Amino acid sequence: MNGTIIRLALQALLGRRRIWLLLALPLALIGLTALIRTLSSDPDAAWPMISFLGYPLVLPLVAVLAASSVLGPEVDDGSIVYLLSKPVSRHAIAISKWLVAWSATLVVGSLGVFIASLVAGGGSQSVGWLVAALAAGTTYSALFLALSAFTRHAVVAGLIFVLIWEGLAGGFLSGVAWLSVAQWGIQIGHSVSSSLDSPVNLTWALLASLAVTVGGVWFAGDRLRSFVLTGDE
């Protein structure tokens, strides 16, 4: 961990216009949920907003935007050499960057999903979604950090993973749940509130989330260690 890197990453995240997009996503979710809640007579009508929009879409979107903001542009334009031409461990750089992306994902994404779930009805189901969103937010942020260190198309790759793999394939192939960050989170949430599904088993969900988180951050650090600066010529 490195205080200077954290400070720079925070400035990179907050100093760009992307922060407004990051904030707009959960705000729109909360707004829509509130709208459905007021317009519908059914007290449970707004819950699908959490299970079909907020948790599986807004949360990973926030995570991919946050992770790519702290690393993507610098890798893209090569200015990360200013950080890398320092005697600072590459893993410390990756961990510091991840801490920033992780906090942003939890504060904006997971908390956003939780607030929307409170608006949708609250109760123990909300706590379940909060736990699920905290777990999945953590895993997503590390996974997308690794993606950002690996490819300059991290946002696109992240979206494909979320939409095609977790969304589409997960919809009709139940086995995909074993390899789905969102489903692991739901399983962890299930241990708090049984109103959430139980797609896999808890041990697997915890171990897999942990492995992807640790592995993702480690991989990002290793990629930085082998960072290649190519010329403009």
Add this chain to the structure above:
Amino acid sequence: MSALVLDKVSRWFGNVVAVNDVTMTIGPGVTGLLGPNGAGKTTLLAMMAGFLPPSSGTVTIDGEPVWRRTDIYRQIGLVPERELSFGYLTGRQFVRANADLHRLPDAAAATDRILGVVDMVEPAARRIDTYSKGMRQRIKIAAALVHDPTVLLLDEPFNGVDPRQRMHLMELLHQLGDDGRTVLFSSHILEEVERLARHIEVVVSGRHAASGDFGAIRRLMTDRPVRYSITSSDDRALAAVLIARPAVRSVSLRPQGGLDVQVSDLGTFASELPTLTRSHDLTLFELSPSDESLESVFAYLVDR
């Protein structure tokens, strides 16, 4: 005192060879890495700075390999050609961040000192995205120098810098070289290198074309046959006069008027020409080198 040693270094990207079997030793003092655009200078610098593994061969600083070595950056200061994208920071914040990343015991004092050295104290409070090209360049150099490195690598440091600031930067690099630091800068401009570097390494098309002190390389360059195009009051008479001189290798009349002259000894030719034309009552209208481009100079060096 640090020595940067490249031993039989090659680097290829797919089937494009960017650097081809380069062996050189960069010692203390200012060294210029000269070559036309696309010669592989940036690739060489990236390998020296540990941001690119050589495909074959080794790059070492004081015997230690550079690739995937984080500690090496205590010794290296790097000024990449890339633009700074930290526009949201002020100059001082940026340099200070560099000092902090090096964990300097007194980062604030080091920041102030280096801002003074590059003459950026006054604009340091402004955001970097308000800076001119020259100011960005100086803030980049300040960031690379803040930890007092023994090896300083600069990629095209004078690009886009106005003449006054260029003089200032040159003095600065000169001073650093005199202090015993190993300073290497790349450039595609002969005059820049000539003014600053005592030692020169020439790269052309990825190959190490020449190495040595500037005088020797300059002589290689000026001794080469040079072509001139000349127009005068009587081209045919001038051709007769010129072909008699040993310094002239060939003369040909151009169909549209004027002469093409190939000169083997530039110095003698230059000193003879005015007296020759005057004594034969000829008037020169135009005299211009027809192949003075740097590429032809380099091409000549490679052919040797």
